[in-house]
Amino acid sequence: MSDASRLQDAQVIPERFRWALRLLLTVAVLWTLVSLVGLVLQVTQLVNWVQPGARVPVTFSTSFELKTNGGQNSYGGGPFVQDGQSVTVTQVATTLNGVPLINRILLGAAPIVWSLTGVGVALLLGFTIRRLIVGTSFGRGLARPVVLAAVVLAIGSSVAQFLELATPVAFGAFAWAAPSGYPISISRASAPGFQFGPLLAACGLLVVALVVRRGLALQRDVDGLV
Structure with a gap:
């Protein structure tokens, strides 16, 4: 070269x-x-990885507020309807x-x-x-x-x-x-x-x-x- x-x-x-x-x-x-x-x-915005209508175990711990359908009791994480050993999520709140x-x-x-x-x-x-x-x-x-x-x-x-x-x-x-x-x-x-x-x-x-x-x-x- x-x-x-x-x-x-x-x-x-x-x-x-x-x-x-x-x-x-x-x-x-x-x-x-x-x-x-x-x-x-x-x-x-929290990660919305549980969709409304999903059924999850009653011991499930979510990263948002869960309430009964009447809004009287809080579970520890969006509103849900309890049925036996599972809950049905009816609303997911993801905004802080x-x-x-x-x-x-x-x-x-x-x-x-x-x-x-x-x-x-x-x-x-x-x-x-x-x-x-x-x-x-x-x-x-x-x-x-x-x-x-x-x-x-x-x-x-x-x-x-x-x-x-x-x-x-x-x-x-x-x-x-x-x-x-x-x-x-x-x-x-x-x-x-x-x-x-x-x-x-x-x-x-x-x-x-x-x-x-x-x-x-x-x-x-x-x-x-x-």
Whole structure:
């Protein structure tokens, strides 16, 4: 392959990679904006997986208010007609109103932080890979994005996990926002904990950055000998 062909390939690959990064960034920004608007403006809809007229066991626990046909007794979850050991659902209430804004934000903040963290790390590493494809020599400008990616991963994952601890509080507000003031049943098992996987990955990125800087030092030594 001639030098001209190699130069042309080196220019085409980074250009395609640059467009891929731009597309990823655009999708991430749009998704984040839509998610934030949805959290602020949404009227929460519960999953309507029990249709009116369906017969379910009397011990069935639903995520909406159940009442007898006369509306005198509550069962724990939309109106129903009891018949022996089963009930017939006559109405399903799936809309929750009056959920505080802070609870809606808490419910979606952790996934958004996780997403932004992943996008940030991907962009920083993609910037480094692009510079390597172009043929950039080892230097501080090549190691710095890797260090920043490690910092973003460590901080972003820690903040996201902290927000996940507040998620049960948000679910509690949803549970008491059911129609007529009856609490709904939202099943979510959670226990305090911390995932060290992202931090270990951040340490791995720091090791890569140290290797890059070591390569810089070796290159300087070689340049000094030439």
